[in-house]
Amino acid sequence: MKRVNFYILSLFCLLLISACSQYSSQLEPRDQNIERVGVLYVSHGGNEVFNEKGIWDVTVQIFSYDENSPLYKSILWNEDFWPKLLKYGNAQKNLGKYSFEYERIGGRDPYPAAKRKVTKDLTKILNHKEGDIGIDFVVDKMTWISPEINEIAHPRRLYNPGVEGGSVLRFCDSDWRRCKMDRFDVDGPVERLLSIGVDRILMIDLTTAGARFSKTYDSYQIAKELISDHNKAMNDSVVLEWVNDPLSAMDASYPQSESKWTRSSGKPESNPVIDIENYPNPVISDIRLAEFQTEGIEEKFSDTVSMKDTGILLVNHGIFPGNEIYDPKINDTLILNNNIRDTLLQKHPNLKKENILGGWFGDLIVNEDLKGRSKLERSREMRGENLGYIRLLDQTIGPQDEMGYRYWEGLEALKNNGVKHIVIAFPQIMENSVLNLVEVPNQMAKEIGYKGWLEYTQYDYETYPKVGHPFADYWGIWVNTSCKSLEDPKVKQDCCLEMGGCKGGQPYPPLRQASRTESLDDLDPSLAYDVSAFGHLGYDSKIGPPSEERPVQDQYTGTWAMWKVSEDHKAVAQFLADKVIEHIEFNSKESDR
Structure with missing residues (x-):
């Protein structure tokens, strides 16, 4: 028993050292009279460069958010499916689409770098404000999906199987360079903040430019569950607040049922209806x-x-x-x-x-x-x-x-x-x-x-x-380009993807290749449009x-x-910092009443 307790204590110390190392430039000597507030800058996330590993990682993250879907229950922790995971859902379309898009801009999406800059500037601004308002801020970023696994709300929620009999999520394809099998066995931003002793955590969200959205709410629900477990285990009282939804509209309107409802559950047992006008979003309305x-x-x-x-x-x-x-x-x-x-x-x-x-x-x-x-x-x-x-x-x-x-x-x-x-x-x-x-x-x-x-x-x-x-030659750059011959459906010909028509007999637009009783998938050429000189x-x-x-x-x-997306990252960070401080000051006034 002593050995087990020593192991647990050692593991906790390692986690604490890791978190403290990450936040070393932000942490002040702890003063119990000063509130320590964790701030999570929440955004959508995505791949900085195009590769199959990145697409695979964000695909399993997307699958993980709907706990009642067949993908969650039958595929996510079934190791037999992992090598062919990119054949499911929108993966084939995304491989074709993103391959073209990343190549067209030189191979690197500017969004993740911009997110890092905003986070860095937000950290500086809030740390500079600490003395003025008597709060010790610790800033981190959180995303809905990311190939940087430690950015999502709770990586081990994917690593450890969420279904009975499931396998631990450890997979690397033989072609993936520098792939770590245990990459999901890491702390996320919520755990890091909890480990350094925050009193509360504030989420400030630009996932879709400040609008409340189910994707951010996914991360919010996971963070809330982690904090609840922490409070029970540590006899603590950390609270979670969402600056974009200070009166908790999404909590108030979320369907109620005996087991957790998700959209794959169908019609809920109970659907609370609220007047959204009574639940303002101070970020989107600014x-x-x-x-x-x-x-x-x-x-x-x-x-x-x-x-x-x-x-x-x-x-x-x-x-x-x-x-x-x-x-x-x-x-x-x-x-x-x-x-x-x-x-x-x-x-x-x-x-x-x-x-x-x-x-x-x-x-x-x-x-x-x-x-x-x-x-x-x-x-x-x-x-x-x-x-x-x-x-x-x-x-x-x-x-x-x-x-x-x-x-x-x-x-x-x-x-x-x-x-x-x-x-x-x-x-x-909000970012390119x-x-x-x-x-x-x-x-x-x-x-x-x-x-x-x-x-x-x-x-x-x-x-x-x-x-x-x-511009692509045609939009739907990912579609199949072989069409059934009009004379013999068993014979394949090049589809016509030019608005003016093509030689060879295939019409534009391409005909539906699936039968009327079979659902059109993302790759059906009838869904593609020629990107022509003056449009359709x-x-x-x-x-x-x-x-x-x-x-x-x-x-x-x-x-x-x-339009030109703002590249003034400091101005965006200043806006976010202002909303965080306004939220704190408003809540302080409310508690004094």
Whole structure:
């Protein structure tokens, strides 16, 4: 028994030494009269470089968040599946998509480096404020997914099997360089903060630019469980607070059931309904957050187009289907969108309100002919996308009117309004990544053409080192390019992926390769769009061929640009620090009442 106790004590000391080493520049000699507050800067996360190991690691992390899904129960801790894990879900699409996107920007996504810079600046600002407000701050970062395993909320939650009879998560493919089998057997940020004796932990979240979202709530729930276990084991009283959700709207609206509910559970036993207006988000509603985006939009106004002829499209992703019973992301996103619009109109009175629109990505559609329980699938009409499920909290509807378009509908409306220049912004993004540098530009170009891109004649070799632009030959770069022969379905031919048509008999767009009773997967060529000179909007192949030289028919004749994401990391960090301090001061006043 003495030997066991000695081992446990030694292990605890090693963990404490490790955490103290990481936070050595932040820790002050402990004064029990001064509160020690851990601050977690929470973001989405992603791979800095493209490789299969990174995709594999974030795939298992995604699988781990829905404890009632078949992937969690049957695959995640089944070692027979690990070598072929990248054949499941969206993995095949992601391998093709990210391979292209990372190569196009030179191989390294700037997002993780930006996140490190913001975290470093946030640490400096809060540490500098300690003497003024009598708090010892210790700052760390936490992500929803990351190849840096020690950034996710609780790595050992994946390492140790979550199902009976499961295997410890230890896997390295023979091709993966510098792969550690036990990489999930490490402390996460919550454990590190607990080990150095914090009194409370504050989460400040920019996962989707400050909007409350189920992904951050995943991390929040895991952190809350870790802290609860710690408090019971150590007779401690550490509390967890989420600056974006100070009144705990997501806790209050989360479904109640005997076992933990997730969206794979189906309809919950009890669904508490709240009035979200009574649960404000002080981060998303702060006008300074909108100003980061408006400044980036202003940088991409055209010097040759007046404000009255300028349009702005605010594009955004939706939520996971079924999560509208507790996830207020769409509500929060509308607050940010409206603040951006109002700020722009105040600064530029000649802008027209009807030319500032919200555009959401595509969603799955219903196909009643499908075999099996699910009748949902991707479709060409929804651009092959599945990230546009938009429902307001506890409602069956989404955004309406000028903020309720799909992005291609918004572009069409702006075109029909006669605008001559369009700035496209993705307000849920606060740092550059392959998403806004490559993916979204291609999604827009297939609609209104790559030749209208404002940088088209100049090119941008700093961002896109090899070719000077983000554009693929066709978007859906990951799809299969072999199609069934029209004469003999057993024979395969090259699909036609050119808007003007191809020699050889294959039509454009490619025909659906799956039968009507089989769900379209991500790789079906019918979901791909040619990234053409002037786009698909306003073009009808029945009327005549497209032109590479000029717009024809009713194609868009103006220019367009992606907004500029703020690279002022210190300003972002200052904003985050201000919100943390405001949260502390508000709670202090409330407790004094």
